[in-house]
Amino acid sequence: MSQQMEIICVGNELLIGKTLNTNAHWLAKRATSLGIMVKRITVVGDEVNEIANVIRESLQRKPRFIITTGGLGPTFDDKTLEGIAKALNRKLEVNEEALKMVREKYEAYFKEGKMEKVELTPPRVKMATLPEGAESLHNPVGTAPGVTIEIDGTVLIALPGVPPEMEAIFEESVAPLLRKEAGEAMFFETSMYADGIMESALAPLIDQVMHYNPYVYIKSHPRGEERKPYIELHFSTTAKDSKTAKARLGKAIIRLSELVQENGGNVMFQKRKQLS
Amino acid sequence: MSQQMEIICVGNELLIGKTLNTNAHWLAKRATSLGIMVKRITVVGDEVNEIANVIRESLQRKPRFIITTGGLGPTFDDKTLEGIAKALNRKLEVNEEALKMVREKYEAYFKEGKMEKVELTPPRVKMATLPEGAESLHNPVGTAPGVTIEIDGTVLIALPGVPPEMEAIFEESVAPLLRKEAGEAMFFETSMYADGIMESALAPLIDQVMHYNPYVYIKSHPRGEERKPYIELHFSTTAKDSKTAKARLGKAIIRLSELVQENGGNVMFQKRKQLS
Secondary structure, three states: OOOEEEEEEEOHHHHOOOOOOHHHHHHHHHHHHOOOEEEEEEEEOOOHHHHHHHHHHHHHOOOOEEEEEOOOOOOOOOOHHHHHHHHHOOOEEEOHHHHHHHHHHHHHHHHOOOOOOOOOOHHHHHOOEEEOOOEEEOOOOOOOOEEEEEEOOEEEEEEOOOHHHHHHHHHHHHHHHHHHHHOOOEEEEEEEEEEOOOHHHHHHHHHHHHHHOOOOEEEEEEEEOOOOEEEEEEEEEEEOOHHHHHHHHHHHHHHHHHHHHHOOOEEEOOOOHHHO | OOOEEEEEEEOHHHHOOOOOOHHHHHHHHHHHHOOOEEEEEEEEOOOHHHHHHHHHHHHHOOOOEEEEEOOOOOOOOOOHHHHHHHHHOOOEEEOHHHHHHHHHHHHHHHHOOOOOOOOOOHHHHHOOEEEOOOEEEOOOOOOOOEEEEEEOOEEEEEEOOOHHHHHHHHHHHHHHHHHHHHOOOEEEEEEEEEEOOOHHHHHHHHHHHHHHOOOOEEEEEEEEOOOOEEEEEEEEEEEOOHHHHHHHHHHHHHHHHHHHHHOOOEEEOOOOHHHO
16 A cells, blocks of 8 residues: 555645646656655645645644745745644744754855845745744755654655755655655556547447456546547556566556457557647 | 646556546636636546545535546546446446437447447446436537536536546537636636746745735746756636736736846846757
8 A cells, every 4th residue: 555645735736727736746746756646736726724724634634744836935825834723723933954954054145246235135034934843944046945744653754845945855855755655566657549539439448458457547538639639548557576567567468459459449569640 | 717627637547657648638628718726636546446445535525517527438437427327326227218329439430430330338327327316518520428417506517637638528518508607707827937036036026926916826847957047937816818817917917027127136027948
């Protein structure tokens, strides 16, 4: 049984459709590849109560990990830490370790000539003001530290919304933790492509193959233009080693290929670029 | 007060990071532009209980609209309608109007020579099997109809996950409804760009401008490379006409520009392409 994760993305820009949520996509892909099962992704705006509600609801479902992105910066609408504190009914307090990280960043900016003097203004101290009991995570490329806090068996990790900062903290501090907790389970996937057969005709064939290959999950995705449609068949499995995974996926692929061809369809193992 | 909407996206491919959630982005942008306020976006996998839970939780928050995407097709893992029926404690039944839509599609495919005979197999009838009391929405480009059902003041709309189908049903059947309900409120937005000033120095300036321009929302987004950073300042407002919106946004932009320059920064009104 894989460890479960929920992802919470904070930011009005996601709710007004200004920003495409590449952070959720990146995190889901990375966590899945490390053997973690992402169960839910939630996007909310920059409102303390909304953030607190989503955190509380997520904690009730008891995932092993919650990762939030966004809302850690210096501006008034960076409200994630306030939301977490409210959800946990804890105070916000200046965290000395986080403040040291923030101070070192501004000292570096000063040395690089980006600032006239090092001054820890209230917006800067805000980035080091964490819920009681939280710890800070080093940010290799930006100013706001990541934050982590454990609550009744759930590890809550707050990352910034700026993608290079989110990714850098994840790789440095979060990935090693997930890798350790995921144990030996790894996620494997591959796709094949079919045309000359409708999705509604494929459905019972997929059922049949999944019935005899219970560890393989197969999902069909209609692709291509309306006049030249084809169907992507995505095969995935979670296994302890690639040999087991390849054997499982291979068996399911061969059987589904046979069935597709028996039903008048064609099978391809690469996207037919000429179709689009 | 704008009408509120929640978006629910169903699909394991979103949770494993295989597919970037462009549907949520597209829907959020279109709904916002029609004057609707998107409050939450949730992504769940292809599991009946998960879908039912998310629908139930969303209904408890009483948004005017819930739009789901994905899970309406013919395959075993298209489970959105089953999830909705479970959430509402209603039976699934073959809907005659929906069945007529599905039959007409297959008759058209037959005439185009894509099928050897018109046959309403169980996977095809499944696309017309809706929760009691639901109505179908015409799908101009694909097979699975959209579905709509009203529950205690919330209009729940289920759209397919294939983007051209989702968009076509939205434009034909959903946009006119949203436009009517949104009344006269419209969303207006614009951005300016600043460099030579840190986000933590901008924070109190933004606070000040928002304090004196209460209908304008300003959010800063760090952009650019680490060595050549700049900050996008995104201004938005909801207003009944563009004249009001332009006056509000213009006033806030002028004041923030002055403050940025007084604090040693530069202001640009286009993205500085040469920076990246």
